[in-house]
Amino acid sequence: MQLYNSLGQTKQEFVPYSDKIVNMYTCGPTVYHYAHIGNLRTYIMEDVLEKYLRFSGYNVKRVMNITDVGHLSSDADTGEDKMLAGAKREHKSVLEIAKFYTDAFFSDCAKLNIKTPDVVEPATNCIDEFINMVSTLLDKGYAYVAGGNVYFDTSKLDEYYVFGNMNEDDLAVGVRDSVEEDTNKRNKTDFVLWFTKSKFDDQELKWESPWGYGYPGWHIECSSISYKHNGEYLDIHCGGIDNAFPHHTNEIAQSEAFIGHKWCKYWFHVLHLNDARGKMSKSKGDFLTVSLLESKGYNPLVYRMFCLQSHYRKPLTFTYDSLDNTAKAYEKLVTRIANISPDGEVDSAKADELIGKFKEALDNDLNTALGLTAVYDVLKADTNGATKLFVIGELDKVLSLNLITEKEDEEPAADSDLTAEIEALIQQRTEARAAKDWATADAIRDKLKKMNVTVIDSKDGITWKFN
Numbered sequence: 001m002q003l004y005n006s007l008g009q010t011k012q013e014f015v016p017y018s019d020k021i022v023n024m025y026t027c028g029p030t031v032y033h034y035a036h037i038g039n040l041r042t043y044i045m046e047d048v049l050e051k052y053l054r055f056s057g058y059n060v061k062r063v064m065n066i067t068d069v070g071h072l073s074s075d076a077d078t079g080e081d082k083m084l085a086g087a088k089r090e091h092k093s094v095l096e097i098a099k100f101y102t103d104a105f106f107s108d109c110a111k112l113n114i115k116t117p118d119v120v121e122p123a124t125n126c127i128d129e130f131i132n133m134v135s136t137l138l139d140k141g142y143a144y145v146a147g148g149n150v151y152f153d154t155s156k157l158d159e160y161y162v163f164g165n166m167n168e169d170d171l172a173v174g175v176r177d178s179v180e181e182d183t184n185k186r187n188k189t190d191f192v193l194w195f196t197k198s199k200f201d202d203q204e205l206k207w208e209s210p211w212g213y214g215y216p217g218w219h220i221e222c223s224s225i226s227y228k229h230n231g232e233y234l235d236i237h238c239g240g241i242d243n244a245f246p247h248h249t250n251e252i253a254q255s256e257a258f259i260g261h262k263w264c265k266y267w268f269h270v271l272h273l274n275d276a277r278g279k280m281s282k283s284k285g286d287f288l289t290v291s292l293l294e295s296k297g298y299n300p301l302v303y304r305m306f307c308l309q310s311h312y313r314k315p316l317t318f319t320y321d322s323l324d325n326t327a328k329a330y331e332k333l334v335t336r337i338a339n340i341s342p343d344g345e346v347d348s349a350k351a352d353e354l355i356g357k358f359k360e361a362l363d364n365d366l367n368t369a370l371g372l373t374a375v376y377d378v379l380k381a382d383t384n385g386a387t388k389l390f391v392i393g394e395l396d397k398v399l400s401l402n403l404i405t406e407k408e409d410e411e412p413a414a415d416s417d418l419t420a421e422i423e424a425l426i427q428q429r430t431e432a433r434a435a436k437d438w439a440t441a442d443a444i445r446d447k448l449k450k451m452n453v454t455v456i457d458s459k460d461g462i463t464w465k466f467n
């Protein structure tokens, strides 16, 4: 499989460290608010990557943190902890909002068919691991204590800007010359590993440490949690593109200084979902959630398909018009699939050929748009229904659009209450017609029409069907 690697900025053949397992790490959500559909674009594309690796025969161990402490309102170690700001907003404790928004995140993921990673670890579970990593970095001379905080010394590295292609705006996040400048830092790019002093002294969650009562920096969380569960050799690290700098850059600095050798091989970054105002962002407050889409009548899987229709390395602009187009396409697709009768036996040579087209698309840097085209190719293929359904079922292991079950799940005929109601209406209509009460008969016909029911009058009697 060819995968674009932000480290090197080229498409590269994916070769994991070991042929036994692929170690994959994902930056989890900062749980101070609902995830917006931009965040979820990133998690959908990471889910496709994980599922495609499994589909290709790899064993995958996927680890994700939950950021419930230490992510400050500016990525440059300044500002208030986002969790604390969220707790104040809702007049709750930090742990209460962490629990609430963690549950909300996984409920959104379930609606989008995003598999829960094998390991999910909240940062507040791993304070000992953070302290251990910071202590080692101090012992090895990569860190220093100043003004009560522990900092990573970026001047000790041969190369700090590992992703190379940072533009000025990206860099400004970490090295801003603003009033917030922290005079304890030896170098502008140094960052905090452990806080005991910040101008926000009301930080709710704090722990004892060799450097005083305090809390971890955000970056150390991911380095430590990945080390704890994935070990010294990480194959793929994922996140949204905004995480590349400074978060992932700092993770690499810490992890490689700590471990003493190259750490992660492939960096998978998903470009942003934008709306008319630019990047969708939690801190802007006014953002779109899965629940909002549901309340407007959209099946969440329509949003999943909307994401799969474009390449993860291109920015994606959300509009309701384009979502409506996807909704129509999705409905047509599942209807066409539901209409395939499962006749014949699976022709395995033909199935391999059709699955091969899908693999070709996804092997080329996870081209999900072409992967979807491969589904349409199956519909048009010159083969029997059993083969088509088998192949679509296989492809849906990766696409996870409920291409086969959705229609069956929603089959209204399975609902006996509904059937009884329809039959009662048809009976009333027959009686009204017999009594020449055309107004009532027409009203009942309109009601049935709204229920998507067509009544068929024939010489053999009255039957009905769903449209």
Ligand code: AMP
Residues within 6 Å of the ligand: 027, 028, 029, 030, 031, 037, 038, 039, 040, 041, 042, 067, 238, 239, 240, 241, 242, 243, 270, 271, 272, 273, 274, 279, 280, 281, 282
């Ligand atoms: P957060 O909860 O802010 O820590 O972000 C969770 C994930 O969503 C991270 O991987 C971010 O890089 C990613 N992310 C944030 N905003 C967007 C966006 N507008 N589009 C796509 N991904 C995003």
Ligand code: ZN
Residues within 6 Å of the ligand: 026, 027, 028, 222, 247
């Ligand atoms: Zn992270």
